[in-house]
Amino acid sequence: MIHRSFRAIVAMTVAVSFVCGLGTASLADPGPGALSVPNADPYPSTYTPFAGRTVLIKNATLLTAAGPVIKGGSILLQNGKIAALGTNVSGPPDALVIDGTGKYVTPGIIDVHSHMGDYAVPGTFSNSDGNEATNPNTANVWAEHSVWPQDPEFPRALEGGVTTVQILPGSANLIGGRSAVLKVVPSRTVQGMKFPGAKYGLKMACGENPKRVYAQRGPSTRMGNMAGWRAAWIAAEHYRRTWDAYTAAPKGEPPARDLGLETLAEALRGNINVHMHCYRADEMAQVIDMSKEFGYHVTAFHHAVEAYKIGDLLAKNNITAVMWADWGGFKMEALDSVRANIGLVDAAGARATIHSDDGVGVQHLNQEVAKAMVAANRAGLQVDEAKAIQWMTINPAYSLGLQAKIGSLEVGKNADIVLWSGDPFSIYTRVEKTWIDGAMLFDATDPRAQWRTDFELGYVNTGARK
């Protein structure tokens, strides 16, 4: 309980993306030993799509997250992409045809707040790799260096229709480190799960967690939290100027590298998305001012239990709120949780997003969205399924900067698809099949083909013993 609430408390990540080829053109090949420049990619993705075949799902209800619900719709998955969808789609003769009668198809679910792999199960001491709680500023750590690909939470998330996740450091620290954006696929290495081309995120955390964890050495107050961030940004500004000057005219010995400042400088340059754990409305408003003070953009506030109080401010500043459907009460800053939070943020014009922060919750994000949708409608807001589906697909895709690749059913996008037994917002509905890049990686009807992690072998046996 303590452990879990700590995770919940420590939920802000800042992600920085160092992706080859995305950077400024002025940067030449940094060369060996000179990675302290934007767009270095020292731990590159080795992901390649799994083998898939052409699939035509016919006569299903399509929740596209990109427009109205398509009833009696068909969708064609070909070469890892969505090749066609609509009410009049046919496939080539070799296509696997799936009768979707009574079923629903949605984009793969995206959970931008997860600790799978860095707080893996079983929750042993050895598996506790989510919080580098040794300094309030650990901008230097990268979550991917903690992620255990054999965490049994991964296959269960896939079975819940989750295809892309952002793994964050915990929220003990003011600045927690870089996130990792992963595909939910079996792999021996985390590099094999990394989403090609995804920007990094930077996890930061407001409020109670840092001031509790560092009460003895500081920060021990919310004003101490603010001072800690500002000091870090001031140092990062200097570092950025120094390195930008050097890369513009490389002469002589390069400036000294600093891992943490590299990450922060990349956030200032806009190459890393800032994901900040923040519960209270007034603290979010302070952080927005701070982002203007230093000229960076907060991509998303996570947990954002009080986002509904400042939905207008979030909308004006183009900030996503990443929220639970109904968690609250476990600490003072979570006291004002209301179930209409997501709906109210959406109605205010900000990008509303569900998240789990939890290995059970990640398996039924559709149910969490259902609760939020019902609460919104009960509050008098008009939220239909075409809108609600966006809270777990295209909206989180935006906060990762991956909206052009995933998050909706549109021609040309990655074929990350979920086939549901019925309406995904009914409690009785379950995932039947999940595809990532056109490869069917989960099929409820074929238990033998289901992904079992190394850890589960010989330990987890769902067959009865006696």
Place this chain on the structure above:
Amino acid sequence: MIRRALITASLTLSVALVPLLARAETVAIVGGTVYPVSGPRIASGTVILTDGRISAVGANVAVPKGARIIDARGKIVTPGLIAAATQLGLSEVGGERSTNNAGSHGPIAAAFKPWYGFFSESAYIAPTREDGVTTVGVVPSGGFISGQIAMMDLDRGTATDMLLRAPVAMSASLRSGRFDGMYDDETAGTPNTAGNEIDNGPNSRGEAFGRLHALLEDVRYYAKHRTGYDNGNLRGLATSRDDLEALIPVANGIEPLVLQADREDDINWALRFARDERIRLIIAGGAEAWKIAPRIAAAHVPVLAGAMNNLPTSFDTLNQRHENLAILRKAGVDIVIVGNTGGGDEAIFNVRNIRYEAGNAVVAGLSHDEALRAITLAPATVFGVADKVGSLTIGKEANVIVWDGDPFEFATRAEHVFVRGHEIVERSRQDQLLDRYLHLPPTRN
């Protein structure tokens, strides 16, 4: 009216346990699909609430003169739901120790009665009621012998008004002390000011069962030699007099012992232990109970388990799975559905979600009727309050819910919530926050 009744009740403790019944109005809930739970579904039934109790249930029931009539056509009528394992009212803000009354001190806290700390003004009671939960089990936390369990009706009033029956069981855990995952490295096993090592409870399963046996032996010995105890003539005993007294009904097989146990072997040893000690056992948690379902059924030991968690969160829950409840029930085990979604929220802030836990159990193979029973009559029976709550039965407290659809579905709302015959209509703290911020910027602050 209600307020006056509360004041009256609070003046005399002797009437506090049934304070509001007499003043409740007569209500006829007419035409709904009635799930009495204690009997078959009634397609178009009537339920009459009189003086806070259920006075009639059936297809052909006359509506008393002057009764308030609720048209329940197209609706579903059930007993109020029971969430049997919660800390509602015991901890308002988990992160703030000043609000926490769930735990006692030391590994053996048999005398601990957590309901003395029940916060009747908790902001979570109203949302819990709004979702049709009218009775909760209030369970202490921490330690080896954690303390006593109470059943509370979510009525208005003070804790004494809400108390339904206490104690209903004794709570214990095999996992305390050094090998509990929540082990506190900073204090456990270190010397106290007297130079003795602080006892944090058993450090292994073998020690836990050994100490439990020794404790029960001491209780029985003490019970036979109270005079000797008073005269100071007894051998040393494992715990204080208050703890020994509290454990007498457990040792005598009258009050059940709720043992938190997840691992298959733990559950199996517990069955044997309970048989040898002749105590009444209830398994809580029970992650791997499904693996030995027939043995549990044969021992007539009920299991409290959830439906949401399928993770090997520890080496005790490697084979935790969604189908646990369905397999147990099929084998004939008495099951009670409790929240196990994880995160800790299910015991306090989201007690209200017990109906979704039941719905998910249905997806995993439990029948709808069995799932409803497992959050109504089953917990009432297991915790000895079925004479008062748990079904729509004549004479029971009028804890009745009128739903606008299937109680397990997200879209369904509890349209009418009756507790002891009173309909409770309220704007919870959460509702008031919503009202304030529905339109931005808020017009008042």
